[in-house]
Every structure is written in structure tokens, then in C-alpha cells.
Amino acid sequence: MRSEILKLQGLVSGYQPDLPIIQGVDLSVGEGELVVMLGPNGAGKSTLVKTIAGLVPVHSGRVFLAGADLTDVPTHRKMRQGLGFVPQTENIFATMSIRENLQLAAQVLPKAHRAARIDAMLAMFPDLAARQSTRSGALSGGQRQMLACARALIVEPQILILDEPSAGLSPKMVSEVFEQLVRINASGVTTILVEQNVKAGLQIASRGVILVEGRVAHDAPADGLLGDPVVSELYLGGHKKEEVTA
């Protein structure tokens, strides 16, 4: 039986106190799963993961990470307790070099481990190692995404959450990024990704959760969802055209 890494209990949240976007979400993610979060525009997928990360205020409900109640913990400490989050935009420090980005992320680790972890990340992403001193603002979209992942992984998080990692990337880059995500997940990191690219997301995930209007509308193993017409009805509607052929 897998241990439970992430648990959301009756989560209600939103930027404004009187305007909840997440309207009550219960979710349980087990160790090692690769969950893809889908749903129509405005369903609240981004808002949900941002709530978990502490960027959106919680109105009610709780967030547990490996049993520890993280709901009221400030964002920077959530990260230190094992929650890795990669935002959709502005997810690296463009004015700093690749190496500095990694050094910065490694600062929360004890001094003795920092160098080793930085080297581990450079080994995992040879593309980045090749140009460590480059100002990261000059990197391509795919490389930035890699750096953003490396930044989050350097502290060996218990769970890695990504908000639309494929956004703005060419199809070739999307497959590279997704390959990398599969490898990361295979090495034991529980992963949640929010995705607009339904087909690509379901192809790598073990499980799909569909969010509609701030609530979980469907939660099932990924291979079942791929061909399921009910899913298309539920939310794709006219969005079927947006499926990108990999």
C-alpha cells in the first residue's frame, strides 16, 4: 500500500475572501504517482496548485504533506518541508546565471550537501551543465523549463508540482520536457502536473483528475480516461481541437 504524500481536505480558496475559486476539493495522492490535472479554462487548476503552494489564500479546508498539516505554514517553509512547485511563468531568475539559480535553490540545504546536489542536478540536465554561466534569461523555453525543474528538485522534494510545463513550448520541446518528467517520476518523485495539453498529459500520467468549476468532477486511472467519451463531454466540448498530436 502506497503511503499518502498529499492530502487535500475540503479545500476552499480564492484571491478574494468573498470569491472562492476552489469550491471544496478532496484529493489524495499516493507516493510515486504521476497525476495530471485537467479541466476547462477557469476551472481552477492553476489556482488549486497555487493554493497548495501557499500563493492563494485558503478560506477553509486543510492541506497535508506526508501527514504534516501545511495549511498555515508560510510558503518558504512549505518548500523546506518537501513541497516543490514550478510556476507556469517567471519560474527562474532571469538575471542570474544557471549556476546561481541552482546555488540559490541549494541555500536551504546544509552547507555540506549543497555542492553535491548542484552537481547532481547538472548531471541530470547535461544541457544546462554545458552552459552553467549563461544568464538564464538568454535560455530557450525548453531550457528554462529544465532549469525550473532542476531548481525545484535540488532539495529532493517529496512532491513536485508543475503548472502547465508545456505552455509556450514547441511540440518537440514538449516531448523532451515530458520525457524528463517521466524520468523524474520514475526515480521516485511524486508528481502532479496541471496541463492544457490533454493527450500528452494523459499519455505520461498514471492518473487523471478533472476539475470543473472549482470541484473535482472525475478522478480515474489515466489509460481509462484517454478514450472515454464521457470525459470529452464533461469538459472538452469544443476544445477537442486543442489536442496536440504529439
Added chain:
Amino acid sequence: MITQAIMDGLINGGIIGLGAIGVTLTYSILRFANFGHGELLSWGAYVALSLSAALGALLPSLSTPIGPFSFGWSVPIALIGSMILTALLALTVDWLLFGRLRRSGSAIIILVMASFGAALALRNLLEFIYTSKPAYFTNALQISKPLFGGMRATPDQLLVLGLAVVTVVLVHLLLTRTPAGRAMRAVSENAQLAALTGIDVRNVIRLVWILGAALAAVAGVMSGLLVQIRPTMGLDLLLPLFAASILGGIGSVPGAMLAGLIVGLAEALTVQVIGAEWRAAVAFVILVAVLLLRPNGLFGKAPA
């Protein structure tokens, strides 16, 4: 005569640059123009004055001038004390005022307004305690020694210039080579991402206030040493400080110092060519020129 103006300009520019570094750091990380920064300079000078006088009263030998300089050991010791106390002042004002306004979600402009009010209160508190009569660290007179190219400078002036250079180098190293400095640069670029990277943004904010206030205290003492100490000294430097930090590019430490030197030189040349009474206009002209032609300044990033 122009060469002497250049000397004076560099020295004054060094002081402006030091203050501007504090402004540019707090501006880029706290994201508002702090009209009270000049008062940190004034408080730094007055606190050092009081500490130095107290030390001199306790141990008269501390007042004896060191070597060629006009001041005794009481002044450098008092400077250290003043840096600490001025940092405490800044942290207190942030705790009482700016921090609360930030947490209640106030717009930037309210913070600026509050800083204007705080500045007025702090300045007049100084005037209340010390009166507006000018004060001096020491009564010892200094003779300026000839250098090269027809320039003259007093030992005090050369010390100030040297200290300014050393301080800039130290701050630059702090920002680029230390974890704390990296954290500050990260928060300056993207505070939310910094938090996501595990950085305690509140700690960084405290650090910025300490650093900015300490630098202001040094600049204040320098100005007090070379010119005089009076309650409006910070206010008089505020426009040059803002002009220099905007010219240098908000967030750039080397930019702030370079721009400070430029402003200092421009002021000295104006005094030479046009007249001393128009000195204060120079900073305004530079400010308008920068805002018109290149609002990002020399080394600045794109505005937030």
C-alpha cells in the same frame, strides 16, 4: 580651477553614491520610493555625534585627532554604534509602519505617502532634540594638501573618498558572492519565486533595512565630517539620492555609485560655472533628463 571642482565633485559624489546604494537596494526590494531615507542619514550623523561626544567626555584621549585627520578615535567608534542604532531605527519604523501597510495590502503610493509623513516626523524630532543650529564633529581645522594637477584635498576628504570606494566593493561582493546577497537579488527580481525557492522574504526585508540604514549612517557621518550636521541635511540630499539611484538604475549597486559620482561632479561643475545658489537644481535637471530619455537608468532592469 576645473580640476578642483572635479576633486570636490568626486568627494561629494562618493557620499551621494553611498546614500544612493541604500536607496537603490531598499527601492528594488521593498518596491517603493522611501522619502524617509534622507532622515536615516541625518539620524546616523546625529547619533554618531552624541556617541562621539559621550565617548570624548568619558575618555578625553579619544577626542585627540588621529594622525593627519581632524577627529579622534571617538568618531570611528561612534560610527559603528551609529550604524547599529540607525539600523534599529529603520527596523522599528518598518515594524510600526511600512510592514503593517504592506500586510494590509496597501497600494505602493500609500507607502510613499506614509514615508513622507514619517520623514517629516523624524526630521522635526531631530530639530526638537538638537535644535536647528549646525553642529560639528570636531573643532580641529584642516589644511588642504596639494595633490597633482593643481588639486587640493584635506586628509579627511581623501579618507572619505577611500572609504566610499572600499564600501562599494564590499557591498558588491556581498551581493554577488554570499548566500544572503543572492537571496536579496532574488527577492529584488521576483519575491514570490524567491519564497517558492525557500527564501524567507521577511528576513531579506529586514536585512535590506539594516544594510540600507548602515550605509546611510556612514554617508551621514561623512557628510557631517566634511560639511556640517543639521536637521535638514538628509532632506537636502534626498533629491540627489533619488536622482542618482534612478540614473544608476534601480537595483544596481555599481550603478548607484557611478551615478552618485556623476551627480556630484555635475553639482561641483555647476557651482564653478554658474553659481553655488543653483546647486540644488542640478539633481532635478538630471532626474528629469533620465525620466525623459532613459527611465531604466544606466544599468537598470525593466521596471516591475
Added chain:
Amino acid sequence: MILDLLSYGAFFLTMALSYAVICLGLNVQWGQTGLFNVGVAGFVAVGAYTSALLTTPFIADRIGGFGLPIVIGWLGGGLVAGLLSAALGFITLRLRSDYLAIATFGAAVMIQLVLLNLLGFTGGPFGIGFIPRPFGDLAENTDLFSYANLAVMAALVSVTYLVLEHLVRSPWGRVLRAIREDETAARGLGKNPEAYRLQAFAIGGFVMGLGGAAQAHFIGFIAPDNYLPTLTFQVWTMLIIGGSGNMRGAILGGVLVWGIWAVSGNVVSQFFPASEQARASSLQIVLIGIALCVVLLFRPRGILGENATVSRHIKARKKPATGSASLSTRT
């Protein structure tokens, strides 16, 4: 005795109302348009000096002295202040709001410098005297004189208030409101936000100049020292306490804060011997500075301001800015 008290009251109220006019001008810039002008004193000075130069009799070594009627002086003062505001606004309004604050601060410093240094223009540190008073021929009968001046000032405040209220409710005012609520939508409808902001800034500047001129003619004598940052601070305190965004709040603030200033000045000076009066006035300003910060902390909308104003200007914009542009409210 009663007559003396009433006369003093009239004098006091006239001064307060002159500040109310200036405050109305500031409200157009801040309350209606959200612009933070830290150089109020400069524009007030420009209005005062222009009017003085237009209406005073000729003096050697100084230009001006056209001896024109007071009304021309006042309008001229407003006009020059308005034009100067337009010029400054043109340079700075498209920049971020705190750059405008710094630029207006610098402008006030610059204006102060010009007033001090150009003796042939402004009389330098000696200022300009013999500014004609309204109903000047009544000067011997002090009571009637005070009431007449009060009437004039009250009339000015009323007219300004009515004109501005009308402006706010006019189509122009509606566009200004639309720009505040949703600038992108307003732009999509073909309205140019920069142009409207510039107009509002200039109109506000005009009213400030007008107030400065009226004040100058009431006191009869002006000097550069009358227009220091303290004045800017006084007017801002009046607007914030009275209620920003609200024309009546501006008037209330003007009268109320002027009263507080005068009374607190009196009270504080009681605690100090005659030789320490300078210290007393410093302490007074400290207390008022603290009072402003307290109001900003606990009741930023002031007495008459509505909550709508608070969310409009005082709170950060609702849509969460990206991480780079804001510190979260958790800091």
C-alpha cells in the same frame, strides 16, 4: 469682546478656507485620478507669486507690478500653475506613480530655488509685499474687513466646489472614472487615458494656484519660506483626514486640520518657555506627522471618504500582480 472673537474667528476661517481651495485642487489629482503630487507647495507658490506680480504696483529692480485687478491676478495665478502642472505631467505621468512623486518633489525644490535666487523676478528672500486685499478700502474698519474677506473666500470655495462637482459628474468625469476602474476597456473605447490624466492634473494644478493666489491676497505678503514641504504636508494631511476622493471631504479636511494645527500649536507652545518656541513648533510637526501615519494605518479613507475610494487607490489592485511586481501580503 464678542466682536473681537468673531473677528478672529472670521480671520481663522478665511485662512482655513483658502487651504480648502488648495485641497480641492489636490483632490482632483489624487481622489479622482490617483496621482500623488509631492510638490503641492510649489504650485501654490506659483499661483501666489504670479498673482502678486500681476497686481502689485511697480517696484524698481523687479519685474511685474502691472497693478491689474485682483480677479485677473487670481485667474493668472491659476493659469500659470495649471500650465506648469501640464508641463510636468507631460513628462512624468506615463511613468510609475512613485516616479511622479519624486518628480513633483523635485519640481517644488526647483521652484523654491527660483523664488529665492531670481531677485529681479521674485524679490528673492525678501518676497513681495503690498499685495492688494479684496475690499482694501475697508481696511480701517477691521471687523467689516474680516467679514468681507470671509465672504469672498467662502464664495471662492463654493464656486470652486460647484464647478468641480459638475466636472466630476460630467461626461468628462465619467470617462475619468472609467479609466480608473478599467483602463484597458476605456482604451478600447477610444479614450486616451494619458490625455485624461494630464487634463485632471492640470485642472488640479490650476485650482491649487488659484488657492495660493487667494491666500496671498488675504495675507498681503509672501516669501519663499511660506512654501516649504511643510505646506505640502499640511494639505495632504487635510485631504487624507477629511476624506480623499470626496470634494466635501477636502473642504472639511481643510478647515478641521487647520483648526487642529492652530490649536495644537497653541497647546504645545504652552509647555515651552518663550526662548524655546522653535522647539515647540518642531514637536507640533512631529505629532502631526505621527497623526498622519496613524490615519493611514487605521482609517485610510478619512472622515468622509467612501470605501470605494479605499479600494480604488489605497489598496493594491485586486488582480494579483505577478510575483515580480509585488511583495505578498504575508511580508
